[in-house]
Amino acid sequence: MGASARKHDVFQAIADPTRREVLRLLAEKERPISEISAHFPISRTAISKHLHILSEAELVKGKKAGRERIYHLQPEPLTELKQWLSYYEQFWNNKLLKLKYIVEEENE
Amino acid sequence: MGASARKHDVFQAIADPTRREVLRLLAEKERPISEISAHFPISRTAISKHLHILSEAELVKGKKAGRERIYHLQPEPLTELKQWLSYYEQFWNNKLLKLKYIVEEENE
DNA sequence: TTGACATGAAACCCAAAGGTTGTATATGAT
DNA sequence: ATCATATACAACCTTTGGGTTTCATGTCAA
Incomplete structure (x- = not known):
């Protein structure tokens, strides 16, 4: 098993x-x-x-x-946790990217 | 509270x-x-x-x-988890660094 | 070998976790 | 108005979790 x-x-x-x-x-x-x-x-x-x-x-x-x-x-087993997290990390990075995009647009 | x-x-x-x-x-x-x-x-x-x-x-x-x-x-609350993890991440990175060091020494 | 020390293991307790069923309430559709 | 839908809420059940106490075992030290 x-x-x-x-x-x-x-x-x-x-x-x-x-x-x-x-x-x-x-x-x-x-x-x-x-x-x-x-x-x-x-x-x-x-x-x-x-x-x-x-x-x-x-x-x-x-x-x-x-x-x-x-x-x-x-x-070592914490890598499993890290992998699990990375999925959501990508998710909240997107939020930051969106925010950055908005800020940059406002500066133009 | x-x-x-x-x-x-x-x-x-x-x-x-x-x-x-x-x-x-x-x-x-x-x-x-x-x-x-x-x-x-x-x-x-x-x-x-x-x-x-x-x-x-x-x-x-x-x-x-x-x-x-x-x-x-x-x-967002997952950042707390990420922070907690980062402490141990540093720890297992050290293991990798030590290994890298050994490998490089052997190559010389 | 006798006693102190470090741990292992069993029996037990209580609260919390995860689940169910039954009933009530609000909303959408006819 | 009436009925079906979507969810909320309360009561209850069973298993697991975290804790304790007590007793047994192995090891070090004198």
């Missing part, structure tokens, strides 16, 4: 503010779970669940190191 | 596949609710709820016209 069969996709993974904050933390540097959860008011278990969801979306990956599990960012 | 107090933000709004499809339909052209819901296997009421959520995120806007309500796309 393909990537579309994954339970959590990128769009869903980044929908939650806590998960976005986790991504930001991991963008700075790789971190073990306890260090990540220290940044949040919720339990370590809750953070662990968020990390599972991010893992399913392949936005992070955890490697076992001794008794810790170190998570690091994998930004 | 600011925009952050909105119940549904852009990230949440685009998390659902049905809503993304609705956006795509509205990107083509503006449409009344019944026309939109004709594209889906679920009820018109369900689509109406999705449109409400998209409205809250200001990704669409509905104008009453006779007994219909015509919805059209408002892509």
Whole structure:
């Protein structure tokens, strides 16, 4: 089965503010779970669940190191988001082009 | 209160596949609710709820016209998504730059 | 080997998400 | 006036999401 069969996709993974904050933390540097959860008011278990969801979306990956599990960012799946966005980007660029056209006409 | 107090933000709004499809339909052209819901296997009421959520995120806007309500796309809030993405884009560009560097070194 | 530490995993809770059906209201057509 | 159409709104249902607590397991340190 393909990537579309994954339970959590990128769009869903980044929908939650806590998960976005986790991504930001991991963008700075790789971190073990306890260090990540220290940044949040919720339990370590809750953070662990968020990390599972991010893992399913392949936005992070955890490697076992001794008794810790170190998570690091994998930004690649965000390209899917970028592609999705580019379609609409073209759309709002058109708006800007129309505006530019109007401005230039007025200057003549 | 600011925009952050909105119940549904852009990230949440685009998390659902049905809503993304609705956006795509509205990107083509503006449409009344019944026309939109004709594209889906679920009820018109369900689509109406999705449109409400998209409205809250200001990704669409509905104008009453006779007994219909015509919805059209408002892509502007997607800039927030683009900005969020750009942070990580820079990140994966670095990966590409590193790779390019290695390749060029090997060619010398 | 014994204790502290880091995580995994299960059971449970509550609220929200996504959906349905049924009823009401406004508008257009006859 | 009457009827069909387009939508709004309320009530309800079921699953998922985000969270907690508790207990088990593996690993480091003394």
